[in-house]
């Protein structure tokens with residue numbers, strides 16, 4: 001009997017000590033809350049994402065930034081973008097010298113310290129004006145993908161726009177004409193096969209799909225030969241003819257995720273791997289006909305539809321405790337937590353991480369289904385847009401305070417109508433409305449009973465949606481003060497210099513109409529971002 005216990009202990013020890021999980025971090029671009037087949041209006045077939053969820057842990061309270069650059073900066077650095085001057089509406093453009101400050105050590109560099117092979121596949125979007133700003137100088141062993149927002153998902157086919165697909169900072173012309181989603185999927189699978197042919201270390205792949213971001217482009221088979229085609233039968237036709245094509249883009253990504261998981265399975269590595277899945281931000285309603293329904297708001301808004309993402313962590317069985325691992329995790333997790341979480345999963349001690357990080361490891365809390373110890377979360381602080389929000393979530397309190405100075409605020413419909421949201425679900429036009437701002441720009445929402453952020457509403461003397469601040473004035477006062485306290489932490493917006501069009505010799509267009517090359521060789525920016533004017 002005793003020896004059996006010792007044997008069990010030994011097995012447990014060998015499972016957790018020494019061995020490190022592979023990590024495949026799948027980030028998708030602008031996928032909305034309503035764009036998976038387990039959404040409240042299941043219009044888009046995503047069987048592979050659903051299977052990943054069913055086999056893994058769905059994180060129901062997982063939050064991101066509401067736009068691209070900010071979100072990637074948060075994941076990679078473990079810091080809130082508002083502190084780094086990258087929280088407002090501007091994303092890094094290809095005509096500017098912007099880059100994520102080199103003061104930040106990034107996720108791949110931490111995992112490299114833990115002995116990982118590290119690879120970037122897909123979209124970077126954190127600066128490339130100097131070679132030192134690029135992925136392979138920031139902790140990735142290899143990079144394959146785009147530096148910027150590409151102008152077409154069929155790479156290189158938007159004539160007049162620079163060619164933006166590279167392999168380790170050299171243009172990769174074989175990608176010309178290929179579909180971005182296929183490039184990301186295939187490269188990820190190839191890296192896995194090559195790595196496990198002769199594995200000398202664990203592997204980390206950050207697979208950042210460019211889809212389903214605009215432009216809405218996909219080989220037609222993905223919507224004509226799939227259940228997306230059923231959307232063509234729905235009213236209003238104008239809306240659904242667009243959403244059908246968007247649906248095809250999501251299906252292509254879903255297919256890719258299924259293929260990546262299958263490759264891991266074929267290699268016998270699936271249960272040795274941690275797979276993360278989420279979107280960088282919420283739906284881009286107007287641009288792509290994505291949907292954040294039934295959350296309020298969308299990409300670039302401070303409301304849930306901008307910040308709350310469908311999210312999964314699939315922890316391979318060889319890294320799960322014998323019991324306790326849930327299928328759903330309701331604790332609050334923010335994308336800045338993923339750096340410390342994965343660092344700990346990789347065998348690192350999170351207490352050795354630098355003090356300035358905003359993320360905290362959720363590794364054990366998720367694995368053992370313990371309450372999150374993240375009781376405060378900053379959605380954003382943005383003095384440019386005058387939009388801030390903060391969350392308090394503990395065993396007794398679950399509140400969000402929004403400050404929104406806009407005269408028109410995001411909604412789900414023209415005016416607040418507390419009829420059950422379900423009544424409107426079939427009407428897509430209700431998914432895209434804004435309405436006049438209430439007088440009090442600070443509004444408190446009780447997220448336990450009002451997760452879709454309905455505004456207070458009284459009709460014919462009947463209180464249909466009650467203002468949370470009436471019952472919890474002390475919480476509102478506490479959260480108003482908390483936002484006030486955050487304002488001084490906001491980092492200065494860096495003054496990025498726009499390259500003066502094609503005329504500036506530092507701009508890649510000036511040379512070849514190809515990004516990254518040979519501008520690096522001649523110098524676009526100096527390492528500090530100042531523009532090279534002579535050589």
Ligand SMILES: *[C@@H]1O[C@H](CO)[C@@H](O)[C@H](O)[C@H]1NC(C)=O
Nearest residue numbers: 156157159163173176177514
């Ligand atoms: C990519 O292919 C298109 C034709 O499909 C061509 O016009 C373009 O020059 C090619 N781009 C590069 C960088 O080779």
Ligand SMILES: *[C@@H]1O[C@H](CO)[C@@H](O)[C@H](O)[C@H]1NC(C)=O
Nearest residue numbers: 178179181182183185186187
């Ligand atoms: C991706 O791989 C498939 C086969 O697995 C192949 O048919 C396709 O051409 C590849 N696409 C790209 C863009 O590499």
Ligand SMILES: *[C@@H]1O[C@H](CO)[C@@H](O)[C@H](O)[C@H]1NC(C)=O
Nearest residue numbers: 239285286289429432433434
């Ligand atoms: C959303 O509403 C805006 C104006 O309020 C309109 O321009 C846009 O086309 C609408 N988008 C969709 C997807 O209906």
Ligand SMILES: *[C@@H]1O[C@H](CO)[C@@H](O)[C@H](O)[C@H]1NC(C)=O
Nearest residue numbers: 375392393394395396397478
């Ligand atoms: C939750 O936070 C509030 C505000 O800080 C505090 O008053 C309350 O005691 C906390 N609840 C628990 C269970 O810690």
